[in-house]
Amino acid sequence: MLKNQIVEGLEVFSCLPAKKTKRPPVLFVHGAFAGGWMWTETFMPFLAKAGYPCYAVSLRGHGGSHGRDQIDWHSVTDYVDDIGTVVDWLGETPVLVGHSMGGFIVQKYLERHPVPGAALVCSVPPQGLIAAQFHLMFQKPQLFMDINRIMSGNYPDTEILREALFAGEIDETMLAAWLDRMQPESHRALWDMSMFNLPNLHAMHRPPMxxxxxxxxxxxxxxxxxxxxxxxxLPTHIFRGMGHAVTHEKEWPLVAAALQDWLAEIRP
Structure with a gap:
């Protein structure tokens, strides 16, 4: 059963197995413009059914967490601290799963802390956002401009969102709900991910990834x-025919199953 609670100002979703297991907890970290909600309908119930206690945090300024009015001032370091707050609350070090910006934050968390494992899903690379931004600007200049409009709180229509996040056939109701929950992202955090606070590869713990x-x-x-x-x-697994929002593509269970198979090899 899905539960929603506030932990030191942070919205935390939980979805637990029907019976207690010895499998490690999993903490999901969302991407830019989103919140912990992006995991609640797909990956969390899928993995909870397989015996994994699942949690998802809405980083400060996102979803139901504090700091929405000051979101432009939040840094990647602040987001890393939010993960630490939830880990302390859990009382047990979880496996971290980060999507897009969340994957970048997971890499930054590894500079300070060991974890049993870390999964990076469509993650911003350790080299930062610059290459991705230039690629989008040259390949799809109109989409590049439309996405930048989100930074000012001007949300795109569903067709723009579809092009940005999805590649396959999708449910229109889900698409409309995603659009309704999108929000601005911190300019400061995006600059951090571009050049000002890239992961220190020499300082990072290297758990199974x-x-x-x-x-x-x-x-x-x-x-x-x-x-x-x-x-x-490390090897990479690229899912054919999918777009950025692999958590909600029609064939998302393939991605969740790959995550489950990898988790089965993790030892707390």
Whole structure:
């Protein structure tokens, strides 16, 4: 059963197995313009059914968490601190799963803390956002401008959102709900991810890592996901025919199953 609560000002969703298990908890970290809600309808119940206690945080300024009015001032370091707050509340170190910006934050968290495992899903690479931004600007200049409009609180229509996040057939009701829940992102955090606060690869703990991407992702293209894999000396799994929002593509269970298979090899 899905539960929603506030932990030191942060919205935390939980979805627990029907019976207690010895499997490690999983903490999901959302991407830019989103919130913990993006995990609640798909990955969390899928993995809870497999025996994993699942949690998802809405970073400060997102979803139902505090700091919405000051979102432009929140930094990547602030978001890393939010993960630490939830980990302390859990009382047990979870496996971290980060999507897009969330994957970048997970990498920054690893500078300070060890974890049993870390999964990067369509993640901003350790080299930052610059390459992705230039790729989008040259490949899809109109979409690049439309996405930048979100920064000012001007939300795109469903067709623009569809092009940015999805590649396959999608449910129109879900698309409208996603659009309704989108929000501005911190300018400061985006600059941090671009050049000012990139992961310190020499300081990072190196737990077992899973690196997943999507073939038709226009926001974090597959070649950048492969760059992340090369940086960490790990293979990558690129899902064919999918876009950036792999949590809600029609074939999202394939991605969740890959995550489950990898989790089965993790030891707390």
């Amino acid at each position: 899973l690196i997943l991407g999507a073939e038709l992702d226009v926001l974090v293209p597959a070649f950048l996901v492969q760059t992340t894999g090369q940086t960490y000396g």
